[in-house]
Amino acid sequence: MPTFEEITRHHDENPDEDPWVVGPPAPETVEVVPYDPDWPRRYLALSAEVRGALGDVVLGVEHVGSTSVEGLAAKDVVDIDIEVADPRDEDAYVPALERLGYVLVIREPSFHEHRCLRLAEPRVNLHVFGPDCPEAIRHRMFRDWLREHPEDRALYEGAKRAAIPGGGNVMDYNARKQEVIREIYDRLFRAAGML
Known part of the structure; x- marks a missing residue:
């Protein structure tokens, strides 16, 4: 289990690391839309597909980000965190996810070995972390606090x-x-006694 210090530490990008697997994203119009009660149902269908494709490789799946918070306006993009034994072992999960239409777009060795795959339709950001990753814990804490x-x-x-x-x-x-x-x-970490 990570320490409080590891969980509360904010991530600053490594200027020496180019995380973009297929190049940086093109400019796009960001649109924040009212909360859609279909987002949780969409997550359930997507997570079932991911679990079906990966089997025992996936150790955990969580709906995170703004679409996981009832009543919160958001971009119409579902964020999902998955936990695998070793995110560096891309052969264990990337090919199966590519068969579902996901594309590996981010590889960040300096940031908890984070990987991100995107699905174009419906829009999904699938974040891959290892067991007990501080960033995945942060995502869940932020979601739960906003709820x-x-x-x-x-x-x-x-x-x-x-x-x-x-x-x-x-x-x-x-x-x-x-x-x-x-x-x-800062507020939620203090309330949890972590700062």
Whole structure:
């Protein structure tokens, strides 16, 4: 199990690492839409497909990100975290996921060996981490906090809407809302006695 320090540490990109497997994403219009009650059902169908394709290779599957928080406006993209024994062993999971239509787009050895695969339709970001990964724990904590704290859910939604103007790619949008995300993390870590 990771330490509190490992879980509460924010990730800063490694400037010496190019994470893009197929090149950086093209600029796109970011659209935040009202909460869709179909998102949890979509996740259940997608997670069943992933579990079916990977069998015992997948150790855990979680719906994370904004579409996992009832009432929260979001991009119409389902985020899923999966846990495998070793994310570096791409042969154990990437070919099976490619057969489902996923494309490996991010490889970040310096960031907990994170891998991200994307599905174009429906839009999915499938994040791959190893067992007890601090970032996967953070994702679950953030999701659960927003589910239970409507004031921070509203704060985060406001940050999302404020981050849309300015164009660029999704990474630019994410950077513009980072300050509020870290503020919420600080609050939830303190409430959990981790800071």
